[in-house]
Amino acid sequence: MSELFSRLSLYLSYSFVRYALIVGVLIALCSSLLGVTLVLKRFSFIGDGLSHVAFGAMSVAAVVGLTNQMLIVLPVTILCAVLLLRTGQKARLQGDASVAIISVTALAVGYLLMNVFPTSSNVSADVCGTLFGSSSILNLRMAEVWVSIALSVVTVLVFVIFYHRIFAVTFDENFAKATGVKTDLYNLIIAVIIAVVIVLAMNLVGSLLISALIIFPALSAMRIFKSFLSVTICSTVLSVSTALLGIFAAILLKTPVGPTIVAGEALVFVAFWIVGACMGVKKA
Amino acid sequence: MTQIKVQDVSLGYETGAIVSHLSFEVKEGDYLAIVGENGSGKSTLMKTLLGLLKPLAGEIVFGDSLRKNEIGYLPQQTVVQRDFPASVSEVVISGCLSNGKFHPFYNKADKALAEANMKRMGITALKDRSYRELSGGQQQRVLLARALCATEKILLLDEPVSGLDPKVTMEMYDLIKQLNDEGVTIIMISHDISAAVRYADHILHLGEKMFFGEVSDYKKSDFGKLFLTEGGEK
Numbered sequence: 001m002s003e004l005f006s007r008l009s010l011y012l013s014y015s016f017v018r019y020a021l022i023v024g025v026l027i028a029l030c031s032s033l034l035g036v037t038l039v040l041k042r043f044s045f046i047g048d049g050l051s052h053v054a055f056g057a058m059s060v061a062a063v064v065g066l067t068n069q070m071l072i073v074l075p076v077t078i079l080c081a082v083l084l085l086r087t088g089q090k091a092r093l094q095g096d097a098s099v100a101i102i103s104v105t106a107l108a109v110g111y112l113l114m115n116v117f118p119t120s121s122n123v124s125a126d127v128c129g130t131l132f133g134s135s136s137i138l139n140l141r142m143a144e145v146w147v148s149i150a151l152s153v154v155t156v157l158v159f160v161i162f163y164h165r166i167f168a169v170t171f172d173e174n175f176a177k178a179t180g181v182k183t184d185l186y187n188l189i190i191a192v193i194i195a196v197v198i199v200l201a202m203n204l205v206g207s208l209l210i211s212a213l214i215i216f217p218a219l220s221a222m223r224i225f226k227s228f229l230s231v232t233i234c235s236t237v238l239s240v241s242t243a244l245l246g247i248f249a250a251i252l253l254k255t256p257v258g259p260t261i262v263a264g265e266a267l268v269f270v271a272f273w274i275v276g277a278c279m280g281v282k283k284a
Numbered sequence: 285m286t287q288i289k290v291q292d293v294s295l296g297y298e299t300g301a302i303v304s305h306l307s308f309e310v311k312e313g314d315y316l317a318i319v320g321e322n323g324s325g326k327s328t329l330m331k332t333l334l335g336l337l338k339p340l341a342g343e344i345v346f347g348d349s350l351r352k353n354e355i356g357y358l359p360q361q362t363v364v365q366r367d368f369p370a371s372v373s374e375v376v377i378s379g380c381l382s383n384g385k386f387h388p389f390y391n392k393a394d395k396a397l398a399e400a401n402m403k404r405m406g407i408t409a410l411k412d413r414s415y416r417e418l419s420g421g422q423q424q425r426v427l428l429a430r431a432l433c434a435t436e437k438i439l440l441l442d443e444p445v446s447g448l449d450p451k452v453t454m455e456m457y458d459l460i461k462q463l464n465d466e467g468v469t470i471i472m473i474s475h476d477i478s479a480a481v482r483y484a485d486h487i488l489h490l491g492e493k494m495f496f497g498e499v500s501d502y503k504k505s506d507f508g509k510l511f512l513t514e515g516g517e518k
């Protein structure tokens with residue numbers, strides 16, 4: 001045990017490990033905030049779709065040779081988030097169908113571009129890294145850490161300020177709209193927050209596993225807690241603690257960070273499911 | 285005093301009008317029941333009154349005392365709500381968001397209003413319970429309390445008793461009548477014509493032939509007789 005601690009304190013003396021922990025915790029916090037809303041609005045898969053879009057945008061940025069990829073990835077993802085949530089309401093093309101179309105197209109185009117205009121000698125490793133996050137969380141530069149901190153603070157602030165509106169829009173959009181709540185505005189805010197969270201989270205778990213980070217904590221919390229506030233708080237606590245433990249475990253066991261965290265989330269979900277079933281909470 | 289005046293309105297979607305040349309008005313303290321078969325445009329009319337849809341033609345005028353978003357609304361339950369993790373008090377107080385100015389959090393007045401309306405609906409004891417664990421009738425009371433937080437003036441009820449058992453249905457109708465007696469204008473959509481004529485004072489019957497007027501006239505009209513005998517009431 002003491003050997004474990006000495007190894008941990010050795011790792012913590014490296015700045016890249018500290019950066020990874022800071023950014024990992026912030027990402028986990030932000031991504032769990034909107035999970036409840038997305039699950040309840042039946043948008044669980046929007047995270048998946050958007051992360052593929054972000055992957056496509058990232059490969060475009062790489063091919064163009066942009067040093068700061070955020071400049072292109074963030075706006076493109078936000079735009080797609082707005083479009084996808086909009087189709088969810090108007091339903092000309094069914095929500096899940098449009099998510100599927102956009103996500104596979106972005107994925108295909110992204111991979112195609114990376115192969116046609118390879119920027120490094122090992123394309124498969126690059127792609128694998130982007131999809132599963134591999135070690136990019138451990139290679140953060142100072143600037144990226146600051147960008148993550150700034151975006152996370154903004155995300156949390158926006159969520160707190162609009163918390164009650166987000167609740168109202170999630171629970172009953174028609175009622176909210178009929179009583180004069182600007183539902184379109186709040187749907188837009190939700191879309192933008194999701195896009196920002198996804199772009200941030202690509203660093204941590206890669207684009208294939210982001211959905212897990214967004215919906216697992218919410219689903220676990222919903223098994224046991226009964227009010228919106230307690231579910232939201234529980235899912236952030238769960239998300240942050242699994243991310244922390246996951247990063248430590250990944251460093252100690254030398255496993256890839258993203259999949260380790262997601263596997264942890266899955267275990268927590270199973271545990272909460274069992275506890276919830278034993279407590280007799282009506283299933284969600 | 286007239287709260288809502290509907291003048292020669294056509295309702296529907298881009299694909300075509302469902303209801304044409306509809307005119308009626310709602311005065312303060314009225315209890316209007318909107319009846320008609322499925323597809324006759326009841327829900328479309330409700331959405332238009334709530335401002336969720338625009339009328340295709342004609343005009344809806346709101347009285348001086350009524351701002352457009354001062355209408356309380358009891359919607360039909362959605363799938364989302366059935367497993368929504370929210371406590372009763374969270375749902376009720378969300379009705380207070382309509383009071384115009386933007387505050388990130390609820391103030392004391394909002395909380396007091398929510399408490400008062402929970403008491404009025406007899407659900408104070410349930411306030412920390414989860415909405416999804418309640419019975420159908422209890423859920424309707426929660427949503428009524430929320431609607432009352434949004435307004436004291438006028439309530440639109442969309443099939444308020446659908447899915448409720450007979451005893452709870454009676455309680456629900458009595459509760460709505462009690463609110464009406466306290467001065468809240470009620471507009472209720474219903475399948476149940478016999479209940480509509482028992483509780484409401486005005487009837488709007490949508491369909492190929494339309495009727496709008498007081499319940500006594502509706503009962504006397506050939507049109508009303510036809511539907512009421514079918515409904516088993518004289």
